[in-house]
Amino acid sequence: MPEAKPDNRLVSRRGLLGGTAAAAAALSAPVAAQGDASIEWKMVTSWPKNLPGPGVTAQRIADQVGKMSGGRFRIRLYAAGELVPALGVFDAVSAGTAQMAHTASFFWQGKVPASVFFTAAPFGLLPNEHISWIEQGGGQELWDKLYAPFGIKPVMAGNxxxxxxxxxxxKLSGLEDLKGLKIRMPGLGGEVMRRLGATPVSLPPGELFQALQTGVLDATEFLGPWSDRSMGFQKAASFYYTPGFHEPNGTGEALFNETALNGLPEDLRTILLEACRAENGRALAESDWQNATSLQILQEKDGVEVVPYPDEIISALRTETKSVLEAFADSDPVSREIYESHAAARDRMAPWSDVAMRRFLAARDGSV
Structure with a gap:
């Protein structure tokens, strides 16, 4: 996903806050006036409509809110490009163009560098570890702090x-094959690849297939087999690499305009937040199940070759990740605070994950 470079097209925090206060206030006014009357929100997303994985999750959240509220609270979903561009949803929620968004935090690395940690960090936390950090290890409080200057409340919403x-x-045989490689890779993983000689390219999801097919990209990552196959990548490339060192977790992000969120009646606010929270487990179960099925289809029907990164590349990726994270942590105090919290969570949970999961899987598969 996006390259780690500032986006000069995006307005400053001061400009956003100063220019959007009236719009944000207007969002909450109808809610307060309507009381128990029907409330309608706009949700903008970074995904093609009903994209397997995050697109399905976004629509399900909207549907569940409508059902649980008995129709009092309706959310209309706008897929990427229908109301705002895929990578414009953060600004849209901050400005009050939409009350909420469904997206992924690493899209905002150019604007808010530490946002990447709330989706994934290279060689970082697995899904269950990430959820533990957010809910038990202080991650949510840091996430709130990071987005507060923009008038946005973030929460996990799917995985x-x-x-x-x-x-x-x-096919990759070694580090030399990364030199000049045009690859779309998100967050800090893209910076790690850049340091090894690749050229990260920032493109929204809806443009990836054509870019890969036409040679604008030599390689692209996206999600897992279920979502990737639906995007058609198997028609443009034959080698599917593992592991996803850059994204060991795939948290979806719901963004709320704080003024609009705080203006909701308490029961509707609770329904909205709990619908997002419930989607974390539901979407993860769905993705794991569908990924297993789609991986088999990719290999047996589509002729895709699943290939492990060569040991030389994995070793270099791991080494460069350490230096990238250290440099990142020195960029500003908030980034340092988030990095240290994330690292502490990894150190705390790694021994348990090793005992509970790694050793079990090895025993189950007969490799020990």
Whole structure:
């Protein structure tokens, strides 16, 4: 997903806040006036409509809110490009163009560098570990602090699970094959690849297939087999790499305009937040199940070759990740605070994950 570069097209925090206060206030006014009357919100997303994985999750959240509220609270979903561009949803919620969004936090690395940690960090937390950090380890409080200057409240809203390493047109034999490789890879993973000689390219999800097919990209990552196959990547590239070192977790992000959220009646606010929270488990279960099925289809029907990254590349990726994270942590005090919290969560949970999961899987598969 996006390259780690500032986006000069985006307005400053001061400009956003100063220019959007009236719009944000207007969002909450109808809610207060209507009381128990029907409330309608706009949700903008970064996904093609009903994209397997995050697109399905976004629609399900909207549907569940309508059902649980007995029709008092309706959310109309706008897919990427229908109301605002895929990568414009953060600004749309901050400005009050829409009351909420469904997206992924690493899209905002150019605007809010530490946002990447709330989706994934290279060689970082697995889905269950990430959820533990957010809910038990202080992650949510730091996430709130990071987005507060923009008038946005973020929460977890779905999870696509452990990601794949990406689609490559040519097989990789070693580090030399990364030199000049045009790859779409998100967050800090893209910076790690850049340091190894690749050229990260920032494109929204809806443009990836054509870019891969036409040669604008030599490689792209996205999510897992279920979502990736629906995007058609198997028609443009034959080599599907693993592991997804850059995204061991796939948290979806719901963004709420704080003024609009606080203006909801308490019961509707609770319904909205709990619908997002419930989707974390539901979407993760769905993604794991569907990924298993789609991976088999990709290999047996589509002729895709699942390939492990060469040991030389994995070793270099791991080494460069350490230096990228250290440099990142020095960029500003908030980034340092989030990095240290994330690292502490990894250190705390890694021994338990090793005992409980790694060793069980090895025993189940007969490798020990």
């Amino acid at each position: 696509t699970g452990v990601q794949m390493g990406g689609w490559y047109k040519k």
